[in-house]
Amino acid sequence: xxIVICYKCVPEEQDLKIRPDRTPDWSGAARKIGQxxxxxxxxxxxxxxxxxxxxxxxTAGAGANDSKLQKAVLSRGPAAMYGIKxxxxxxxxxxxxxxxxxxxxxxxxxxxxxxxxxxxxxxxARQVGPLLGALIGWRTLNAVSAxxxxxxxxxxxxxLENSREVLxxxxxxxxALTTDANLPRIPGMKDILAAGKKPVxxxxxxxxSAPPPRGAKTVSILAPEKQERRQIIVEGESEESIAVFYGxxxxxxR
Amino acid sequence: MKKLKSVWIIAxxxxxxxxxxxxxxxxxxxxxxxxxxxREKAAGAGTVYYLGPLTGVSYLSYIPAIVALVRxxxxxxxxxxxSCDGRLTAAAIAAAVGVSALTDIDSLEADADGGGIVGRRxxxxxxxxxxxxVSGPTAVVCVGAGVFPPGETAPPPGExxxxxxxxxxxxxxxxxxxxxAPNVNLPAAGRIVGVGRGLGTAxxxxxxxxxxxxxxxxxxxxxPVAEEERWLPKERYIGVSGVIATxxxxxxxxxxxxxxxxxxxxxxxxxxAVNKDKNAPVFRQCDYGLVADLNAVLPRLTELFNRA
Numbered sequence: 001x002x003i004v005i006c007y008k009c010v011p012e013e014q015d016l017k018i019r020p021d022r023t024p025d026w027s028g029a030a031r032k033i034g035q036x037x038x039x040x041x042x043x044x045x046x047x048x049x050x051x052x053x054x055x056x057x058x059t060a061g062a063g064a065n066d067s068k069l070q071k072a073v074l075s076r077g078p079a080a081m082y083g084i085k086x087x088x089x090x091x092x093x094x095x096x097x098x099x100x101x102x103x104x105x106x107x108x109x110x111x112x113x114x115x116x117x118x119x120x121x122x123x124x125a126r127q128v129g130p131l132l133g134a135l136i137g138w139r140t141l142n143a144v145s146a147x148x149x150x151x152x153x154x155x156x157x158x159x160l161e162n163s164r165e166v167l168x169x170x171x172x173x174x175x176a177l178t179t180d181a182n183l184p185r186i187p188g189m190k191d192i193l194a195a196g197k198k199p200v201x202x203x204x205x206x207x208x209s210a211p212p213p214r215g216a217k218t219v220s221i222l223a224p225e226k227q228e229r230r231q232i233i234v235e236g237e238s239e240e241s242i243a244v245f246y247g248x249x250x251x252x253x254r
Numbered sequence: 255m256k257k258l259k260s261v262w263i264i265a266x267x268x269x270x271x272x273x274x275x276x277x278x279x280x281x282x283x284x285x286x287x288x289x290x291x292x293r294e295k296a297a298g299a300g301t302v303y304y305l306g307p308l309t310g311v312s313y314l315s316y317i318p319a320i321v322a323l324v325r326x327x328x329x330x331x332x333x334x335x336x337s338c339d340g341r342l343t344a345a346a347i348a349a350a351v352g353v354s355a356l357t358d359i360d361s362l363e364a365d366a367d368g369g370g371i372v373g374r375r376x377x378x379x380x381x382x383x384x385x386x387x388v389s390g391p392t393a394v395v396c397v398g399a400g401v402f403p404p405g406e407t408a409p410p411p412g413e414x415x416x417x418x419x420x421x422x423x424x425x426x427x428x429x430x431x432x433x434x435a436p437n438v439n440l441p442a443a444g445r446i447v448g449v450g451r452g453l454g455t456a457x458x459x460x461x462x463x464x465x466x467x468x469x470x471x472x473x474x475x476x477x478p479v480a481e482e483e484r485w486l487p488k489e490r491y492i493g494v495s496g497v498i499a500t501x502x503x504x505x506x507x508x509x510x511x512x513x514x515x516x517x518x519x520x521x522x523x524x525x526x527a528v529n530k531d532k533n534a535p536v537f538r539q540c541d542y543g544l545v546a547d548l549n550a551v552l553p554r555l556t557e558l559f560n561r562a
Contacts, residue, residue, distance in 0.1 A: 013378055013379055016378060016381055018381070018382075024378065024381070024382055093354050094354050094355075095348065095349075095352075095353065096354075098349070122378055123377050123384070124358075124377070124494075124495065125356075125357045125358070125375070126341050127341065127344070127345050127348070127354070127355055130342045130344075130345030130346065131345045131348060131349050131354075131355075134345055134346045134348075134349030135349045139422075139424055139425055140342065140345075141314070142338055142341060142342045143342075155428070159338075160339065161337050161338065161433075162432060162433055162435075163430060163432050163433055164430075164431045164433060165427060165429065165430045165431075166427075166428045166429035166430075167312060167425055167427055167428060168426045168428050169424065169426075170424035170425070179481070214352055214353050214354075214388075214389065214390045215353070215354045216353075216354040216356060216386040216387065217387045217388075218384065218385070219372060219386060219387050220383075220384075220385045221377070221382050221383070221385075222382060222383055222385075223381060223383075224380075224382070224383060224517070227521075227539070229525060229538075229539055229540055229541045231537065231538065232541065232543070233532075233537055233543035233545060234543070234544055234545070235532060235544075235545040235546070236545065237546045237547060237550045237551055241544065241546065242544070242546075242551055242554050242555060242558070243558075245526075245528075245542060245543075245544040245555070246555055246558045246559075248526065248541075248542040249503075249505070249526055249542065249555075249559075250559075250562065252502075252503050252524045252526075252541075252542075253445070253469060
């Protein structure tokens with residue numbers, strides 16, 4: 001079984017600064033593997049460990065070329081990493097991202113199963129996995145909270161709002177995994193050293209795929225307008241402090 | 255606003271159908287609902303396409319039929335319930351039509367320049383709003399709860415067309431379990447007491463419950479409390495990826511005030527906070543604050559409210 005895990009390199013949210021005009025400033029922000037993608041990587045690696053197979057990692061967009069991030073993903077178990085380089089702008093849209101990933105999967109070839117995180121760590125529209133599956137035309141699942149391989153097919157549990165269902169799904173398939181699926185491992189020193197020796201392949205977006213017909217166009221990205229709050233703060237556990245705080249609450253709770 | 259010719263909705267729960275149906279009626283001349291579930295509940299739009307039951311059937315098996323129907327009829331806008339199955343369906347339609355679906359949209363407008371629909375969603379864990387425009391023969395939008403107020407009068411019962419498609423091959427449902435209905439409706443709560451990690455241990459929840467009871471408030475929490483500490487069930491977690499709540503009063507207890515959490519509550523009328531760390535960001539985002547140890551002050555506050 002050949003498993004490809006798709007992941008996104010997202011900016012570190014702690015490094016976000018907001019400019020006076022409310023636009024985000026990511027200059028100097030570090031990048032990391034999207035936190036939800038870590039569950040997809042772990043699920044793929046565990047599946048290959050138990051059922052046999054090969055695990056490959058694929059990313060598109062910013063960070064594809066970053067050797068630190070390449071090692072970070074490879075230290076988690078995949079045997080090789082593939083990246084599709086592009087400029088940030090192209091990838092603000094989930095359809096464009098899914099087109100690129102589809103092209104990457106076709107270029108890798110012989111793929112039986114694609115795993116994604118339920119959503120990206122920055123935008124979290126939860127569309128790329130489902131779009132990718134629909135574009136390739138494979139059986140597609142989201143909200144997958146447990147995944148195993150038995151009797152030549154996937155056994156997938158989906159955790160939905162009002163129910164839980166377990167499905168037997170023939171390959172090839174695309175599945176998006178939730179954070180309930182597993183606890184991602186922390187790579188050890190041996191894994192980190194081994195990661196440096198694993199193969200990395202980088203393609204240019206232009207050589208793998210034509211841009212999709214009609215994605216969403218970003219009109220603006222703006223921090224919320226600051227809600228003015230009174231900020232009347234009292235300190236301490238004295239009867240007085242509690243009485244003052246109680247008085248405020250009492251007024252608004254009338 | 256010039257109405258679109260045809261607006262469809264895809265939803266399951268009665269409340270969400272009522273909301274989306276009101277939205278569809280405001281946007282479109284003709285409306286249709288695509289529905290799976292109990293046959294007698296298949297109502298809420300001018301035309302109802304009934305897929306079949308959901309007992310013993312996964313919604314997944316209906317998606318190819320939904321995609322085929324939308325491609326054939328080409329509604330200009332499809333409003334989809336924001337749910338796991340909804341997002342999967344939206345993506346399947348979007349991929350077939352060649353557009354991007356907008357998800358978790360909290361406001362929707364017609365593009366002033368004509369041609370296109372503009373939606374707004376939260377990104378970066380609540381640190382920013384992203385406004386996007388989609389155009390195309392069919393726009394697909396997953397709409398969050400509460401975006402459209404439900405209509406005052408129920409829409410007239412429409413014609414019901416039964417589709418009952420064959421299940422797609424290669425997928426078989428092995429088990430299906432209903433989850434117990436959630437016993438809290440935080441978006442509808444007028445008063446909420448929010449629990450953060452600053453509570454210390456689950457043993458202290460008793461004091462919070464007593465306090466909330468004295469106020470007649472519901473209990474909510476931050477993401478780590480539900481997902482990491484597991485002191486409270488997930489349905490109670492307030493934040494960008496959880497519940498967006500708009501109570502008249504929110505009292506944050508041991509909540510640090512991370513943006514992911516505050517984005518889910520910043521439309522509260524009044525925010526109060528108790529935290530022993532006076533540098534906690536929550537104090538810069540609240541109306542009334544008390545810098546104190548929760549376990550010392552909550553029982554005393556509870557007593558004051560009970561006496562009043």
